[in-house]
Amino acid sequence: MRRVIRGSAVLVLVAGGLFGVASGQGTKGPLPFxxxxxxxxxxxxxxxxxxxxxxxxxxxxxxxDPGQHDxxxxxxxxxxxxxxxxxxxxxxxxxEVRKIESAYMTTGPVTWAGDEVLWFVLIKDAEGRxxxxxxxxxxxxxxxxxxGATEKNASANFxxxxxGCHIPARETDWIYVQGYPSLRAVHEQSAHE
Numbered sequence: 560m561r562r563v564i565r566g567s568a569v570l571v572l573v574a575g576g577l578f579g580v581a582s583g584q585g586t587k588g589p590l591p592f593x594x595x596x597x598x599x600x601x602x603x604x605x606x607x608x609x610x611x612x613x614x615x616x617x618x619x620x621x622x623x624d625p626g627q628h629d630x631x632x633x634x635x636x637x638x639x640x641x642x643x644x645x646x647x648x649x650x651x652x653x654x655e656v657r658k659i660e661s662a663y664m665t666t667g668p669v670t671w672a673g674d675e676v677l678w679f680v681l682i683k684d685a686e687g688r689x690x691x692x693x694x695x696x697x698x699x700x701x702x703x704x705x706x707g708a709t710e711k712n713a714s715a716n717f718x719x720x721x722x723g724c725h726i727p728a729r730e731t732d733w734i735y736v737q738g739y740p741s742l743r744a745v746h747e748q749s750a751h752e
């Protein structure tokens with residue numbers, strides 16, 4: 560009987576910790592997909608298991624970041640955002656960038672997402688866990704994974720490799736909320752309150 564009680568206590572502690580992360584309460588504990596030194600790992604099957612927040616597209620092949628951009632997060636992170644207007648500690652956002660394919664079809668000229676180019680990963684760090692790590696800052700962990708090489712973060716320093724594209728979104732916690740229908744309504748509502 561004593562073993563069952565200990566097991567139940569562990570389950571309650573683990574569930575409580577998960578609730579704290581999902582509800583936005585800081586825990587100063589581990590973050591998902593992150594080693595103790597701040598190394599960020601690719602989350603895996605986001606297209607199959609996470610919520611699609613929205614898409615961006617740039618058909619200009621001469622732009623800095625051409626392609627089809629699809630952005631995902633965990634269902635619990637979206638729910639927390641809907642309640643508070645902020646991503647909770649431990650939330651993960653993943654942007655998949657794909658090449659643009661095009662053709663003329665019966666509906667006219669069309670484009671669609673082609674092969675993967677890269678994955679961009681953000682992990683919310685409200686606690687400032689990794690002050691000496693060059694891929695952590697401004698409240699987030701930042702990572703880039705090239706297609707076919709998702710075992711290693713290609714970013715050496717988020718300020719040089721990632722932040723520049725997010726400067727216009729500084730006021731919305733570095734996230735372009737206007738491009739994500741699930742976030743935009745919450746953001747617009749909180750801005751009017």
